[in-house]
Amino acid sequence: MEDLKIQNVNLQESENLERHRTEGFSGSKTLVVRRGAPVRVSMQLEGRAFNPKTDSLRIKVLLGSLYVVMPVTFSKKVSPRRWKAYMDPKDLNLQNPSIFISSPASAMVGYYGFQLHAFTKGVKKTSAFSKFILLCNPWCREDAVYIPFEAQREEYIQNDSGLMFIGTAMNVVSRPWSFDQFEPGVLEACLNLLRVSPQHQKNRKMDFLKRNNPVYISRVVSAMINSEDDRGVLKGKWKGDYKEGVNPSLWTGSGDILTQWAESGYSPVKYGQCWVFAAVMCTVMRVLGIPCRVITNFNSAHDTNANLVIEEYYSETGQKLKHSADSIWNFHVWVECWMNRQDLGSGMDGWQVLDPTPQERSEGVYCCGPAPVKAIKDRRIDLFYDIPFVYAEVNADVHSIVVSEGRVVSHTKDTERVGSLICTKAVGSPRHQNITGDYKLIRSPSSTLSSGSSTMSEDSMLISRGSSRDMLVILALDKAPFAGEPVHFTVKAVNKQRVARRMKVHLNAQAKEYNHSPSDTFWERHGVVQLGPMEAKVIHQQILPTEYEDVVGDNVINLAVVLEDLTSHTRVLASEEFNIASPELNIEIADEDSIVPNKEQTAKVTFTNSFSHPVSGVLTVAGAGLIQGKVNFRMLPLRPGSSVQQRITFIPNKVGTKMLQARLTLSHINSTIRGFKMISVSRA
Known part of the structure; x- marks a missing residue:
């Protein structure tokens, strides 16, 4: 036979x-x-x-x-x-x-x-x-990462581009990002991340056995995205220059970072900050089959001594001081992954917080999570992992303290500021979805107003208020600030006593990066106001573009007012931080309804200079599944109010919804202009 x-x-x-x-x-x-x-x-x-x-x-x-x-x-x-x-x-x-x-x-x-x-x-x-x-298989009901709706699987597994959100809760800014999970070399880099982890190097057999559990995988990945304890992907840097690497704000996608890390023999890529760490982790988790989304927590507390209180110090003239190790980041970005928590019980299934940004150690390693979102809302700090730290990030109280000659002259508490908005990209839509209520109990509008909120008018946007027995001060923006326009705001001073009073008004503006204490004062005003019994006066102020453009750029403004009673020397403080919205690049696509793979298409990128002086820079265009690598164009000096257009050609190579993104890095000014366009590539 x-x-x-x-x-x-x-x-x-x-x-x-x-x-x-x-x-x-x-x-x-x-x-x-x-x-x-x-x-x-x-x-x-x-x-x-x-x-x-x-x-x-x-x-x-x-x-x-x-x-x-x-x-x-x-x-x-x-x-x-x-x-x-x-x-x-x-x-x-x-x-x-x-x-x-x-x-x-x-x-x-x-x-x-x-x-x-x-x-x-x-x-x-x-x-x-x-x-x-x-x-992993989120389509399989028996898999611990099963997520029940196809639209969610499409968004949190298959979508290779998306939006992150930065800025401030009052003025949310969309930042496009290419997750690149299907780009050449990314899959291999993500699997090699598991292979070069300390867990695998220490005991390969045990590591393999534990890789059935998304809780274990997610902790390994959370630690491996940063390079603090291992041969991780990214080196973080939050101050100084970035000459030895790339300024974190210039990354546009995860693919370049992961392939550079793999091709360098697993040397850390320089540099990352929170949104870069989170976006790269989102890519790795989606590649491994674990549903993942990027989360932004606005006014995120870093509570170094775990007392759920953040202390902020101001001078008697409203300058913010660097007196505390605690801090509030204007925004902080992490990820959520979807999984069952058999180790905690079914009540803790669902979205889990994971944070690869190296802030505090967890079981001796710089990683964070997975912490069930349900446990954070319920304050189940007896469970693991790292729930107390995340709970503080969204719930800590803020104590604002005014000091004069080493003595505390004013002390106020704010229980609403931290975690004021928590959001993620909406499923199937280029907008943000407010998920604050998943993390914390939200007070009704009526209870918020009764706690002291007030508006200057129908059109104004409340910023902050400070109050004592004798007086009240309210600080409000007239509208969300936009680059090239004056920042208009009002100060309302109120005498709460039945006798006339003279009060000093100190106004102070400082530029700050999203996660640092402010730099020196760049704008200030001082004056005296006379108030009759129970009288209120509104003071209109503005900061001109020529006063803020050179110091703000991509940063935010810390604005404070201190009202001082000249009789009792009582002081009250109102302060808030806000960003100035940048202009956006406009992207138009020719024949937008007939885009198919392997056929050359044309896009037009337009920029209008809204700044008060000429600007120049470099335009960078990228798009996973649309353009191989990146395309750069140099923009010559452009006068204020003028526009410039750049024609781009691209050839799609994949079917589906893709993102074409453009970034204009301006010379001699700390500002980057961005724009994106979602493109539907149909089968030929």
């Missing part, structure tokens, strides 16, 4: 990629599939056909030194808890038999090898070898 011989094994790539929703990884040299779903492979036999009566097949699947051996049966009944290999007896081609390999819904993530052995009457006759990459 002629021996059975396997000529080759066909991994049926196109069919398996479609079945496992991994078409985006079609450029990978290794087949990419998801756990808990069958993979079809077919054998090309040389010579005689397969004989079910005398021949049998066995498959060995290997992950590192771990392996499982299973016979190929004719039963299609599979279990979500164990490996199974079978042939479909109703569709059996004996010359080219197909085999289905089904992995458990809790299989370990990683590179797998498999061996196919054929036996005739119990004697091995032939073998074949191949490999595949196994990821």
Whole structure:
């Protein structure tokens, strides 16, 4: 009888990629599939056909030194808890038999090898070898990362571009980002991140065994995104110059960062700040099959002594002082990942906070989470991981203290400022979704007003207020500030006593980066106001573009007013921080409704100079699935009020919704102008 011989094994790539929703990884040299779903492979036999009566097949699947051996049966009944290999007896081609390999819904993530052995009457006759990459499966109900709606899976797994949100809660700024999970080299870099982790290097077998659990995977990734304790991806830097690397504000996507890290032999990429750390982690988690989204917490507290109180100090003239180790970042960015928490109970399933920005150590390592969002809202600080730290970031009280000659002359408490807005990109829409209520109890508008909020008029935007027994001060912007326009604001001084009073008014403006104490005062005004009994006066002020443009740029303004009673020397403080919205680049697409792969398209990027002086710079255009790499153009000096257009050509190579993003980095001014356009690429 002629021996059975396997000529080759066909991994049926196109069919398996479609079945496992991994078409985006079609450029990978290794087949990419998801756990808990069958993979079809077919054998090309040389010579005689397969004989079910005398021949049998066995498959060995290997992950590192771990392996499982299973016979190929004719039963299609599979279990979500164990490996199974079978042939479909109703569709059996004996010359080219197909085999289905089904992995458990809790299989370990990683590179797998498999061996196919054929036996005739119990004697091995032939073998074949191949490999595949196994990821988590949010489409599989038995998988711990199962998320129930297709729109969510599309947004939190498949979407390779998105928006992050920065600025301030009053004036939210959209920042486009390319997650790049399907770009060349990114998949391999993400899997190698697990391989070079300390956990894997210390005990490979134990690391592989634990890779079935998204809680474990997410903690490994959270630590590996920063380079503080390991060969992690990014080196953080928050002050000084960035000459040895890239200014964090200039990154536009995760692909450049992850491939640079891998190609350098896993040397940290310089430099990252919170939104870069979070965006890169979002890419890694989406690649591994764990639903992930980027979160912004506005007025985020960093409570160094864990007392849930942030102290801020001001001089008697309203200058913010650097007297405390605690801080409030105008915004802080982390990620949420969706998973079951069998270690905590089903009540803690769902979104989990993970923060790769190195701030505080967790079990000795710079990582944070996964902390269930439900546990943060319920203040379950007895659970793990890192719930007290995240709880403080969204709930700490702010104590504002005015000091004069080393003595405290005013002390106020604000319980609403921290965590004033928590948001993420809305599913399927280029706007932000307010999820503050997922993290904390939100007071009704009536209770907020009763706690002291007040507006100057129908059109004004409340900033802050300070009050004592004798007087009240309210600071309000007339409208959200925009670059090139004066910042208009009003100060309302109120005498709460039945006798006339003279009061000093001190106004102070300082520029600050989102996570630092302010720099020196760049604008100030001082004056005296006479108030009759129970009288209120409104003082109108403005900061001109020529006064703020050279110091603010991408930074924010800390504006404070101190009202001093000249009789009692009582002082009250009102302060707030706000950003100045930059102009945006406008992107128009020719033939927008007929964009198909492999056909050249044209875009037009327009910039109008709203600054009070000429500007020049470099325009950078990028887009995953649209443009290979980046395209740069130099913009010559442009007069105030003038516009310039740049024509861009691109050739889409992937179907789906893609993002074309443009960034204008201005010379001699700390400001970057951005714009983006969502493009729908249809099948030809």
